[in-house]
Amino acid sequence: MSELLVTVERGQLIESIHRGDIAIVNAQGEVISSVGDIEKVVFARSSMKPLQTIPIIETGAADHYQFDDGDLALACASHNGEKQHTERAASILSRLDLEVAHLKCGMHPPRRQEAFEELIKSGGNVTPIHNNCSGKHSGMLATAQHMNESVDDYYKIDHPVQQRILTVISELTDVPMEDIQIGIDGCGVPVHGIPLRNLALGFARMADPSELEESRQQSIRRVTTAMMNAPEMVGGTSRFCTDFMKHMGGKMFGKVGAEGVYCVGVPKAGIGIAVKIEDGNARATSAVIMEILSQMDLIDEQEAGALESYHYPPLLNARKELVGMLKPVFSIYETAR
Amino acid sequence: MSELLVTVERGQLIESIHRGDIAIVNAQGEVISSVGDIEKVVFARSSMKPLQTIPIIETGAADHYQFDDGDLALACASHNGEKQHTERAASILSRLDLEVAHLKCGMHPPRRQEAFEELIKSGGNVTPIHNNCSGKHSGMLATAQHMNESVDDYYKIDHPVQQRILTVISELTDVPMEDIQIGIDGCGVPVHGIPLRNLALGFARMADPSELEESRQQSIRRVTTAMMNAPEMVGGTSRFCTDFMKHMGGKMFGKVGAEGVYCVGVPKAGIGIAVKIEDGNARATSAVIMEILSQMDLIDEQEAGALESYHYPPLLNARKELVGMLKPVFSIYETAR
Numbered sequence: 001m002s003e004l005l006v007t008v009e010r011g012q013l014i015e016s017i018h019r020g021d022i023a024i025v026n027a028q029g030e031v032i033s034s035v036g037d038i039e040k041v042v043f044a045r046s047s048m049k050p051l052q053t054i055p056i057i058e059t060g061a062a063d064h065y066q067f068d069d070g071d072l073a074l075a076c077a078s079h080n081g082e083k084q085h086t087e088r089a090a091s092i093l094s095r096l097d098l099e100v101a102h103l104k105c106g107m108h109p110p111r112r113q114e115a116f117e118e119l120i121k122s123g124g125n126v127t128p129i130h131n132n133c134s135g136k137h138s139g140m141l142a143t144a145q146h147m148n149e150s151v152d153d154y155y156k157i158d159h160p161v162q163q164r165i166l167t168v169i170s171e172l173t174d175v176p177m178e179d180i181q182i183g184i185d186g187c188g189v190p191v192h193g194i195p196l197r198n199l200a201l202g203f204a205r206m207a208d209p210s211e212l213e214e215s216r217q218q219s220i221r222r223v224t225t226a227m228m229n230a231p232e233m234v235g236g237t238s239r240f241c242t243d244f245m246k247h248m249g250g251k252m253f254g255k256v257g258a259e260g261v262y263c264v265g266v267p268k269a270g271i272g273i274a275v276k277i278e279d280g281n282a283r284a285t286s287a288v289i290m291e292i293l294s295q296m297d298l299i300d301e302q303e304a305g306a307l308e309s310y311h312y313p314p315l316l317n318a319r320k321e322l323v324g325m326l327k328p329v330f331s332i333y334e335t336a337r
Numbered sequence: 338m339s340e341l342l343v344t345v346e347r348g349q350l351i352e353s354i355h356r357g358d359i360a361i362v363n364a365q366g367e368v369i370s371s372v373g374d375i376e377k378v379v380f381a382r383s384s385m386k387p388l389q390t391i392p393i394i395e396t397g398a399a400d401h402y403q404f405d406d407g408d409l410a411l412a413c414a415s416h417n418g419e420k421q422h423t424e425r426a427a428s429i430l431s432r433l434d435l436e437v438a439h440l441k442c443g444m445h446p447p448r449r450q451e452a453f454e455e456l457i458k459s460g461g462n463v464t465p466i467h468n469n470c471s472g473k474h475s476g477m478l479a480t481a482q483h484m485n486e487s488v489d490d491y492y493k494i495d496h497p498v499q500q501r502i503l504t505v506i507s508e509l510t511d512v513p514m515e516d517i518q519i520g521i522d523g524c525g526v527p528v529h530g531i532p533l534r535n536l537a538l539g540f541a542r543m544a545d546p547s548e549l550e551e552s553r554q555q556s557i558r559r560v561t562t563a564m565m566n567a568p569e570m571v572g573g574t575s576r577f578c579t580d581f582m583k584h585m586g587g588k589m590f591g592k593v594g595a596e597g598v599y600c601v602g603v604p605k606a607g608i609g610i611a612v613k614i615e616d617g618n619a620r621a622t623s624a625v626i627m628e629i630l631s632q633m634d635l636i637d638e639q640e641a642g643a644l645e646s647y648h649y650p651p652l653l654n655a656r657k658e659l660v661g662m663l664k665p666v667f668s669i670y671e672t673a674r
Binding site: 008010011012013015016017018041104105107108109113117120121128181182183184186188193259260277280281317318319320321324 | 345347348349350352353354355356378379380441442443444445446450453454457458465468518519520521522523524525528530596597614615616617618654655656657658660661
């Protein structure tokens, strides 16, 4: 069963709590530490994007369409829909000779309120390019276009784009393709259900691909380097993914997934970390990740200081006064296997 | 401990779950049914607003400032910030001879995205009147103004406005004033921490005040009638509070509170229902309330049909396709005391 991970405190009272599961695994598949049930099958959601970006490189599409770090990072992104994101997605589409209408992600307003406000003020309309997944979809279109495949139904599980992604996920997480549970994501493409332990393994191999074949090593390093070099593309202003990678300065990479998923890869330690909040609430994930890294001594004082508001997320009222706080309350050692 | 109440299903997988507690109590304080831990102290948050509205009537402010059903319902509201809400709040303030600047609730964009968009398009600015609690604050100002008290610090716990509210809450919930735990709400005023059982008792007495003194009975009936007569003021377009009371046509009243609280009063049955989702996620509350009413046979087929999307909230992707669903999975009878 999931364990208590985070309390939400207001005044003197614990107002709410978040339970969840934590898997910390190395590239050889050994469980370094765990909390809760790491065999639980979870949808990785957008935390799978870094793995999904690998085929853009391995099909040759990335080179053909001159993807730089920012483009690859945007393919890994759940972005804010800020101008820096939408302009880059538009640039990728134009290199593919495709239009915004080719994006099958559907639309929602930019995640960042200021970006939405700016869009409306300038007389613009919300389009699929503002969808937080427009970079991933542009990347999927890049592989389809480059491989001369249909660009109209790339979101369907039988399309070669999705089958290539499924193959990479299976290879990196050690879950046979037929055992990967498929659902549909908020942006209309398949999501992948695998045990939390295997999700951590996937990130461990992204962090330490040294035992994989040479070309796979190279494509993985290109993805993770891109995320760490262009963290502003992975999320945006005031987003944990972005601020985390910015302040960790190339030491590790992290990616959020919907419904309370967060994964981190730590190259130096050769480990992958996968977290799932049982109730799906994203607000608890940064606190859990920061606490794990802190307990494992993988983060120094300066980094911890810069990221403190993600470690202990404050509750502010509409007058910007501090009225409560989220606090991680678990130990990865007490419950370690 | 909290019990499993709702599953969040995507494809064939349970992606997330919500645990929580349920108290169903009559006006005599007898527990009719319960799930989980009903002695747990919870902040009632905005579900307390109907009780907090009583002093507006009992001080004479409601009559003096000609509060109609819509005004009283707005005082009970966590509203969408639609024009219907902001114009009514402005009307109350003007009757008090006060300004928007007197509202100490702080500001946030209108909850309803369309209302925010409309505001920006029309060149307007977000002000405290768009805060979902602006009706409650206007009501608090009404009592302060009517009683010739300071209108500048009405949000402080020592102010007579807050002390009157505390007294009413204590009387209706049977929790001694000194045992009510105080925190600060998202809008800057005190929130009240009491056992879930007592919160249900408060709503039971709002539903069946027949054993209370005559003037209290009258003021309670005026509040609950106002909510049921003007449900569009209590929430707004596509909000559960509003749609629920609209479709229940005067049979019951309900009010959401932040962090996964929901309370319902059922006059015919003389009961109050209080629900707290352990993790604070509001998305599970309507499913729980609808399931309770359904299990208690308090809702007919037509009402159930009209409110089905609140009983089994669908998960839609950005292309508006159905990709999952929330499902209540508890029984109030199996776990009844």
